[in-house]
Amino acid sequence: MSIKSFSAKIFASYIQRKIDSWASKPEETQQKVFRELIKKAKNTEFGKDHDFGNISSSEEFASKVPIRDYEELKPYVDQMVAGKEDILWPGKPLYFAKTSGTTSGAKYIPLTKESMPTHINAARNAILCYIHNTGKSDFVDGKMIFLQGSPELDEKNGIKLGRLSGIVAHFVPGYLQRNRMPSWETNCIEDWETKVEAVVGETVNEDMTVISGIPSWVQMYFERLQARTGKKVGEIFPNFNLFIYGGVNFEPYRAKFENLIGRKVDSIELFPASEGFFAFQDKQDEKGMLLQLDSGIFYEFVKADEFFSENPKRLTIGEVELHTNYVMIISTNAGLWAYNLGDTIQFTSLKPYRVIVSGRIKHFISAFGEHVIAKEVEQAMQEATIDTDVRITEFTVAPQITPEGEQLPYHEWFIEFEKEPEDINALARDLDESLQKQNSYYFDLIEGKVLQKLKITPVPKGGFQEYMKSIGKLGGQNKLPRLSNDRKIAEVLEKL
Structure with missing residues (x-):
C-alpha cells in the first residue's frame, strides 16, 4: 500500500466521523443551516423584501417566502447578472452556472464563495465514503478521468460563467491534479467527437482506475476505446474498478456497460445540479444517496400529489416519510430561496436520510x-x-x-x-x-x-x-x- 493510499484511508475515516456527527442529528443540523442562511441574507434585497429580519422559524419562512421556480426568481437573478450586489446573497456571485432555460432562454444559476466549496467537498466525500465503506483505496494511485464540459469560461459584467462541470474543473484539489485526465487542452475541446478521440488517445495506454461522467457520454468513450483496440474496456484498463455517475438513471445502461467493460465494477451515484450538490451514495450495500444536510442547503418537501393545490404543506426533514414522492424545495447559500428544483425524490432511509430521484414534477x-x-x-x-x-x-x-x-x-x-x-x-x-x-x-x-x-x-x-x-x-x-x-x-x- 502506497503512502497516498494509506493517507486516503486515514482521511476517509476522519470525514466519515464528521458525516456521522451531523447525520445523527438531522433536525438540529438543518435548523442551524436555516438560521445561518436567514441571518446572512437579511440585508439583501430579497431579504428585505421578505422580512428576513423577523423570521425565526421555518413556519414563518414558509408564510413569508412563496415557492418559486427559476422564472419567478428571474427578476432578482437579472439584477445580479447586470452586476448589482446584495440581491439574493451578500455581494456578487463568484460564477454563474449557465444552463438550458425553459421559457426565457438561458438560466444563470449563481455560485458564491460560500456555495462553491460544498460542490467540491461533496464530490470528494463521495469517494472518501466509498474508501471507508469498502476499504479499497489503491485506485488513488492510478489515473482518474472526469468527462466534463470545457473549463474555458465566458464573462458577464465581471462575473465568470460557464457550465457547472467546467467551473468545477478549476477547483480540482492539487493532490488529484497529477492523476487527473484528460489534459487541460483536451478538456477545452468544444467538439465532442474530436474531444472523445483525443481522450481515447491520451488514456488508452494509461492505468485508468476511476472513470466518471454521465453514462451516455461515458458509453461513447468506451465504444471508441473498444473500436480502437478490439478489446474490452476491462482488458485495456485492468485496474479500472470504480465508475462514478450522476444526472440520469444508470439502470438502462448497466447491462451495456458490463458488456463493454467485460465485468462488473463498483459504482457511486451522485445527485449534483447547478443549484447544489444534494446527495451521494455513501454505502455500496444500501439503496439511496445520503442527503447533504450540512452543506448550506435548507430543504423543504411537498408531497407531489399535493404540489399543485392552492396552499400545499411544506414539510421539513423531521416530518417526511419513507417511499412517498416529494417535490424538493431548496434554500441555499448561493441565494436560491424556496426554490423548486423540479425534481421529485423518495426517502429510502430515515436513519440516516437517504433519497432516490424518482422523477420530475412535470413530465x-x-x-x-x-x-x-x-x-x-x-x-x-x-x-x-x-x-x-x-x-x-x-x-x-x-x-x-x-x-x-x-x-x-x-x-x-x-x-x-x-x-x-x-x-x-x-x-x-x-x-x-x-x-x-x-x-x-x-x-x-x-x-x-x-x-x-x-x-x-x-x-x-x-x-x-x-x-x-x-x-x-x-x-x-x-x-x-x-x-x-x-x-x-x-x-x-x-x-x-
Missing part, C-alpha cells in the same frame, strides 16, 4: 441528460406544422435507448395524424431543428453524435384513445403524458 425526457420538457416539444410541434395543412390528433415522446443494430439512440415521437404530412421525414427534420434551438443539452447530444435525430412513428387513428381506455383513464380530466422517461407507453403503442 420530461432526460434519458441522456437532455432535460427536454413538455413546453419544448409542444412548441416544436407548433412551429413545424404552423404553415402546413398537417393536423395532429395526439402525440407523445419517448426515448429509444437501445435501437437495433449499430444505430445511435434517439427520441421517438408517436404521432396520431388527423391529416398526415406529404413528407413525414421533412416533418421530423423540422421538429428536430426546433428542439435543438430550444434546448442546448439536446443540441449538444445531437452535435456530439450521442443521439441521432428524432424519428416519427405514426399511431393508427383512435390509437391514443385505445391506449387511455386500456389503462382506465379514457375521458374526464385524464391527460396523456406528453413525455416519458421510459418506454411503458411506447411499448403499448408499438403493438397497435
Whole structure:
C-alpha cells in the first residue's frame, strides 16, 4: 500500500466521523443551516423584501417566502447578472452556472464563495465514503478521468460563467491534479467527437482506475476505446474498478456497460445540479444517496400529489416519510430561496436520510441528460406544422435507448395524424431543428453524435384513445403524458 493510499484511508475515516456527527442529528443540523442562511441574507434585497429580519422559524419562512421556480426568481437573478450586489446573497456571485432555460432562454444559476466549496467537498466525500465503506483505496494511485464540459469560461459584467462541470474543473484539489485526465487542452475541446478521440488517445495506454461522467457520454468513450483496440474496456484498463455517475438513471445502461467493460465494477451515484450538490451514495450495500444536510442547503418537501393545490404543506426533514414522492424545495447559500428544483425524490432511509430521484414534477425526457420538457416539444410541434395543412390528433415522446443494430439512440415521437404530412421525414427534420434551438443539452447530444435525430412513428387513428381506455383513464380530466422517461407507453403503442 502506497503512502497516498494509506493517507486516503486515514482521511476517509476522519470525514466519515464528521458525516456521522451531523447525520445523527438531522433536525438540529438543518435548523442551524436555516438560521445561518436567514441571518446572512437579511440585508439583501430579497431579504428585505421578505422580512428576513423577523423570521425565526421555518413556519414563518414558509408564510413569508412563496415557492418559486427559476422564472419567478428571474427578476432578482437579472439584477445580479447586470452586476448589482446584495440581491439574493451578500455581494456578487463568484460564477454563474449557465444552463438550458425553459421559457426565457438561458438560466444563470449563481455560485458564491460560500456555495462553491460544498460542490467540491461533496464530490470528494463521495469517494472518501466509498474508501471507508469498502476499504479499497489503491485506485488513488492510478489515473482518474472526469468527462466534463470545457473549463474555458465566458464573462458577464465581471462575473465568470460557464457550465457547472467546467467551473468545477478549476477547483480540482492539487493532490488529484497529477492523476487527473484528460489534459487541460483536451478538456477545452468544444467538439465532442474530436474531444472523445483525443481522450481515447491520451488514456488508452494509461492505468485508468476511476472513470466518471454521465453514462451516455461515458458509453461513447468506451465504444471508441473498444473500436480502437478490439478489446474490452476491462482488458485495456485492468485496474479500472470504480465508475462514478450522476444526472440520469444508470439502470438502462448497466447491462451495456458490463458488456463493454467485460465485468462488473463498483459504482457511486451522485445527485449534483447547478443549484447544489444534494446527495451521494455513501454505502455500496444500501439503496439511496445520503442527503447533504450540512452543506448550506435548507430543504423543504411537498408531497407531489399535493404540489399543485392552492396552499400545499411544506414539510421539513423531521416530518417526511419513507417511499412517498416529494417535490424538493431548496434554500441555499448561493441565494436560491424556496426554490423548486423540479425534481421529485423518495426517502429510502430515515436513519440516516437517504433519497432516490424518482422523477420530475412535470413530465420530461432526460434519458441522456437532455432535460427536454413538455413546453419544448409542444412548441416544436407548433412551429413545424404552423404553415402546413398537417393536423395532429395526439402525440407523445419517448426515448429509444437501445435501437437495433449499430444505430445511435434517439427520441421517438408517436404521432396520431388527423391529416398526415406529404413528407413525414421533412416533418421530423423540422421538429428536430426546433428542439435543438430550444434546448442546448439536446443540441449538444445531437452535435456530439450521442443521439441521432428524432424519428416519427405514426399511431393508427383512435390509437391514443385505445391506449387511455386500456389503462382506465379514457375521458374526464385524464391527460396523456406528453413525455416519458421510459418506454411503458411506447411499448403499448408499438403493438397497435
